[in-house]
Amino acid sequence: MFDKAVGFRQQRENADQIKRPAGSPGWVVVHDSPRDHYQLPLAVAEAGLLERFVTDWYTPLDSPIWSFIARRRLSRNAFGIHSRYHRELPSSLISDRKLQFLSGVIGRRVTHETYRDEVEGAKTGLLAAKIANSRNASVLATSYSAAATFAHLRGDLKRVLFQVHPHPRFLRNLYAKLSAQDPDYSGLILEPEASVSEKELEQWELESSLAEFVLCASQFSKRSLVEGGVEPESIGVLPYGVDSDLFKFGRPKKDAPFTALFVGQKVARKGLRSLVRAWKELGLRSARLIVAGGHVRDQSLLSGFDGVYEELPRTGLQQLIDLYQQADVFVLPSVAEGFGHVYLEALSCGTPILCTGNTGGADVIREGVDGWVVPVGDRAAIRDRLAWCANHRSIVQEMRESARITAEMHTWERFRKNIRAFLGAV
Numbered sequence: 001m002f003d004k005a006v007g008f009r010q011q012r013e014n015a016d017q018i019k020r021p022a023g024s025p026g027w028v029v030v031h032d033s034p035r036d037h038y039q040l041p042l043a044v045a046e047a048g049l050l051e052r053f054v055t056d057w058y059t060p061l062d063s064p065i066w067s068f069i070a071r072r073r074l075s076r077n078a079f080g081i082h083s084r085y086h087r088e089l090p091s092s093l094i095s096d097r098k099l100q101f102l103s104g105v106i107g108r109r110v111t112h113e114t115y116r117d118e119v120e121g122a123k124t125g126l127l128a129a130k131i132a133n134s135r136n137a138s139v140l141a142t143s144y145s146a147a148a149t150f151a152h153l154r155g156d157l158k159r160v161l162f163q164v165h166p167h168p169r170f171l172r173n174l175y176a177k178l179s180a181q182d183p184d185y186s187g188l189i190l191e192p193e194a195s196v197s198e199k200e201l202e203q204w205e206l207e208s209s210l211a212e213f214v215l216c217a218s219q220f221s222k223r224s225l226v227e228g229g230v231e232p233e234s235i236g237v238l239p240y241g242v243d244s245d246l247f248k249f250g251r252p253k254k255d256a257p258f259t260a261l262f263v264g265q266k267v268a269r270k271g272l273r274s275l276v277r278a279w280k281e282l283g284l285r286s287a288r289l290i291v292a293g294g295h296v297r298d299q300s301l302l303s304g305f306d307g308v309y310e311e312l313p314r315t316g317l318q319q320l321i322d323l324y325q326q327a328d329v330f331v332l333p334s335v336a337e338g339f340g341h342v343y344l345e346a347l348s349c350g351t352p353i354l355c356t357g358n359t360g361g362a363d364v365i366r367e368g369v370d371g372w373v374v375p376v377g378d379r380a381a382i383r384d385r386l387a388w389c390a391n392h393r394s395i396v397q398e399m400r401e402s403a404r405i406t407a408e409m410h411t412w413e414r415f416r417k418n419i420r421a422f423l424g425a426v
Helices: 008-013 035-046 064-070 073-078 098-111 116-135 146-151 168-181 183-190 198-210 219-227 272-282 317-326 341-348 379-391 393-398 400-408 412-425
Strands: 027-030 050-054 138-142 159-162 213-216 235-237 258-263 287-292 310-312 329-331 353-356 371-374
Touching (some): 035 050, 035 412, 116 138, 116 146, 146 159, 146 198, 168 198, 183 272, 213 219, 213 412, 219 235, 258 272, 258 317, 272 287, 287 317
Parallel strands (some): 027 138, 258 287, 258 329, 329 353
16 A cells, blocks of 8 residues: 555544645546546535546536437447436536547547557546646546646646556566467467557656656556556555445356356456366366356457357446456456456356456455455466366355455445545655
């Protein structure tokens, strides 16, 4: 956790009492998309410190006209603007770029520019810097908007970065090493940090170098930042939260076969091919490996394994919750995750998790109590742990209560309180 001499722990204990003195400046929060259900601007707004939230598109559903427009099928299907609103963030606190957002959507479909989102994020960052400078406000910016914001911000204003992903240079080196060692991870060369030009990578690195303080969601991300040259004393680690009222506790049916569940994109970074190979080597009878989730980016990861797994490429929210509840174990052996929201979702549904040390899952579980951590790229470790789970199914079932308790400790309310504490400390 953040540990500078300004007294973060004391601030954390009194986080909800951090209020803006009359006439004093607040914070501008900036990021594109409805990232993390708008938890960052909500955290600041709850303390009365939100000067402005700057984003690409925010739908003012507190306006009857916009509420009507957002309910139309075209709006829902084409842009998803009905989801870009939070009732506790009134549109009077928002500045966005609706026309530029629409042109960006069209541009991506016409030009197929892979990293156009980052270009648009820089434009949002410029707007945020302009507003912060005029209002004498410090800035909390997430990845992809931060470099442009910080570069144009007055020198006397605070710059706090929320680093969504691990450090880009660290990831490039990690991907190169693992893809050379194991053909199952050769697809890592397609990851953005591995495939962009050196100039683009340096631009992404600017974010953490320009920041005065950095927040991230996992110890793994912190390690990557430290290796990238960020002072460890300036980094705070604040794990994400989960809505335990939505992701309810459940148990597999008594007569159901042993089931392992994977939820995520089909990319090499998620360790999917290594997992499917490990499952095939197990040769378990009457057992299921379910691969769920859309966003197909590399279907070749599953080639050669027909009949080994069951694929559910599209899952609604309720179906996803049902899958968590009916699985014996959740498996996502990622090479790298900034955190991995799915780990907390699975735990909240009572499902023990199997993850690697390069994820936020390793920060929240207790080994052998509500999950297990395996080394990155170690297929034998994945196979052996799954075999143990299948042979000790009653013990795995007993772990479900502990998994739920762990999830209940990581609420979004706690996350927002920790954000406020960090900002109060800096």
